[in-house]
Amino acid sequence: MAGLAVASPVLAACPLELATYADTSGVAELEFSVAKGGATVINSFRLLLDNDVMLDGIVQWMDPEPRPWGTLMYRCPDGDVTGQELAACTMWEGVVYTLDGKGGIALLPAPGTAAPQMLLFPGLGPSLRMSAAYGSNGFSKTPWDVFALKGCQE
Numbered sequence: 391m392a393g394l395a396v397a398s399p400v401l402a403a404c405p406l407e408l409a410t411y412a413d414t415s416g417v418a419e420l421e422f423s424v425a426k427g428g429a430t431v432i433n434s435f436r437l438l439l440d441n442d443v444m445l446d447g448i449v450q451w452m453d454p455e456p457r458p459w460g461t462l463m464y465r466c467p468d469g470d471v472t473g474q475e476l477a478a479c480t481m482w483e484g485v486v487y488t489l490d491g492k493g494g495i496a497l498l499p500a501p502g503t504a505a506p507q508m509l510l511f512p513g514l515g516p517s518l519r520m521s522a523a524y525g526s527n528g529f530s531k532t533p534w535d536v537f538a539l540k541g542c543q544e
Contacts, residue, residue, distance in 0.1 A: 403504060404504065404505045404539070404541075404542030405501070405502055405503065405504065405505065406422055406433065406498075406499060406500075406501055406502070406503055406504070406505045406506070407422050407423060407424050407425070407433065407501045407502070408422065408423075408505075408542050408543045408544075409421075409422050409505035409539060409541075409542060409543075410422070410539075410540045410541045410542065410543060411509055411537035411538060411539055411540055412537060412538060412540045413533035413534045413535075413536065413537050413538075414534050414536045414537070414538060415533060415534040417439070417440070417531045417532065417533045417534070418437055418438060418439050418531075418533035418537075419437075419438045419540065420435055420436070420437050420438070420447075420509070420537050421435060421436050421438070421543065422434070422435045422505075423435065423436070424501075425448075425501060426448075430450045430451070431448045431449070431450055432449050432450060432451055432458065432500060432501060433448065433449035433458075433498070433501060434446075434447065434448055434449075435447040435448075435449070437462055437533075439518075439528075439529035439531070439533070440529050440530055440531050441528065441529050441530060443464070443523060443528050443529040445462045445463060445464050445481055445482075445523070446462070446463050446464075446466070447460060447461060447462045447463070448460070448461055449461075449486055449498060457485045457497060458485060458486045458497050458498040459483065459484070459485060459486075460482070460483065460484055460485070460486040460498075460511065461480055461482070461483050462480070462481045462482040462483075462514075462518075463476075463479045463480050463481060464479055464481050464521070464522070464523040464528075465479055465523075466479035466480075467479070478522075481517065481518055481521040481522075481523055482511065482513070482514050482517040482518060482521075484511060484512050484513060484514075485497070485512065486498040486509060486510070486511060487509070487510040487512070488506035488507075488508065488509060488510070489506070489507070489508040489509070489510055489536065490506075490507065490508070491507065495510070505539055505542070506539070507538065507539050508536060508537065508538050508539065509536070509537045510535055510536055510537075511535050511536075511537070512535055513535065514532075514533060514534075514535045515532040515533055515534055515535055516532075518532045518533070519532045
C-alpha cells in the first residue's frame with residue numbers, strides 16, 4: 391500500500407514524454423518517448439499489443455487547423471519511402487485527445503507538460519482490427535480507444 395501512496399505524486403508530475411498508458415480493456419500498453427523524426431514530430435510513442443507486436447507512433451501538429459495528428463505504423467521500411475509504402479504500413483491515423491475526470495476533452499499537450507490522466511485515440515480499435523497486422527501473423531486482440539495513465543518511465 392505504501393507504494394501506491396508514493397506513486398500518485400510521481401504520476402502527477404510525470405512529463406508526457408516519459409508516460410506509460412494502458413487501454414481500459416487491458417489489451418494494450420502505450421509508451422511515450424522523446425520525439426524522433428524531425429522538426430514536425432512533437433511526440434513519439436509505441437503501442438504494445440499481444441503476440442509481441444509493437445506499432446511505432448508519432449504525433450505531429452497539422453495545419454491549417456492546428457491539431458495533434460497521430461500516426462501508428464507497423465513494419466515501415468527505413469529511409470526514403472513512397473507515399474504508397476507509407477500508406478501500406480500505416481495502421482491508424484487521427485487526432486489525439488486528452489480526457490479529464492469531468493468529461494472534458496482537450497488536445498494532446500506539448501512535450502514537457504504533465505502527462506494527462508487519459509488519452510483518446512478515436513477509432514483505434516476498429517482501425518487496427520482491419521489492418522494488415524491483425525490476425526494469424528500479428529496481434530489477436532484490439533484495444534479500446536481510451537488509455538489511462540499507468541506509470542512514468544525513469
